[in-house]
Amino acid sequence: MSELHGHHILLGVSGGIAAYKSPEIVRRLREAGAEVRVVMTAAARAFVQPLTFQAVSGRPVHHDLLDADAEAAMGHIELARWADHVLIAPASADLMARLAQGLADDLLTTLCLATDAPISLAPAMNRLMWANPATRENRETLLRRGFHLLGPGEGDQACGEVGAGRMWEPEALVAALAAPASRGPLRGRRVLITAGPTREAIDPVRYLSNRSTGRMGFAIAAAAAERGATVTMVAGPCESATPCGVERIDVESAAEMHAVVMARLADTDVFIAAAAVADYRAARQAPAKIKKADGGEGLTLELVPNPDILAEVAGAAEGRPYVVGFAAETERLAEYAEAKRRRKGADMIAANWVGRPGSGFESERNALEVFWDGGHASLADAPKAELASNLMDLIVERAYGQR
Ligand code: C5P
Secondary structure (H helix, E strand, O other): OOOOOOOEEEEEEEOOOHHHHHHHHHHHHHHHHHHEEEEOOOOOHHHHOHHHHHHHHOOEEEEEOHHHHHHHHOOOHHHHHHOEEEEEEEEHHHHHHHHHHHOOHHHHHHHHHHHOOOOOEEOOOHHHHHOOOOHHHHHHHHOOOOOEEEOOEEEEEOOOOOOEEEEHHHHHHHHHHHHHHOOOOOOOOEEEEOOEEOOOOOOOOEEEOOOOOHHHHHHHHHHHOOOOEEEEEEOOOOOOHHHOOOOOOOOOOOHHHHHHHHHHHHHHEEEEEEOEOOEEEEEOOOOOOOOOOOOOOOOOOEEOOOOOOOHHHHOOOOOOOEEEEEEEEEEOHHHHHHHHHHHHOOOEEEEOOOOOOOOOOOOEEEEEEEEEEEEEEEEEEEEEEHHHHHHHHHHHHHHHHHO
């Protein structure tokens, strides 16, 4: 029987062109055995007729907060109580802003305040609206408050642009709602992951960094969330979309990453250091842009070491989590990786070959050799999502003795 059988799903539809796909979500949810009620914002009704949703859901559509008849039949409190899960698809930038503010100025925002059911948002908007700091801050606020994020994806947009902001397809949204994360082996566990590169400022316009895209760390965050963990990802500057349900804290430098990780350590059961942290930073950050010398002479930059976040977490005296590190090697992989694991005091280290075409940095695929005290496993070349899933199974097995 489907995971969604008998579930009450309240679909909120806000005003965006992606609303034309929302009736398909209703259809698929019902196929999966769920009961669906639809609440539309005023802007959503400019895109799709309520009658369409009434036809596919088999129920009247709700949209007025202050309609006496509607309130008598099924008002905001009843709707909020009825729902086992609220899915808002599409979630527009405006709706996310109103939710982040805690407004209750229409039926949908009001019932979101009044429900204790989980709320999942499927954002859909132009890529610049998604990247706008205002939207980003609203997203962080909502994640902190326990909202789940499903997407957005990347690709062609209705406005003719290409980038992050596309609503996930109905099929992916329904699959995410049906995912058995709530029964996963990491339910109740808190996983902290570092991902991406760091940027070490030299002056206000220049920095030292590396080619890490963060893809592996993001894939690991998704794999941990799929297994039911509460996942926080501390990410250096990277483009990848935040996996659904993952709290993301953006940082720039190794020092910032270090500070966030240390502040979260007491609330962490598993720490996975997937970031490519810069080993060095400029000893002094110039307050103004460094000028090119006229005489053609060189410039010497003094570098000092950054804190080794992995080693510090592994060496924590109290409440030490299960610690997983990464290693990138160009030769003698097994020997160097195991030596690094011991030196840093990690429980597990996942090593990959770099400098070989088609794997490692900037690649969609990778392979890993994984080492722990007294054991070793080879995870074969695969897309990063699959590899992350296999690695997560190994972590669950080693850390908790189960799959
Ligand atoms: O020493 P190396 O950089 O090769 O070690 C790689 C591992 O250590 C990775 O897991 C990386 O995330 C972590 N690391 C860290 N802090 C540093 C340097 C590396 O957490 N400053």
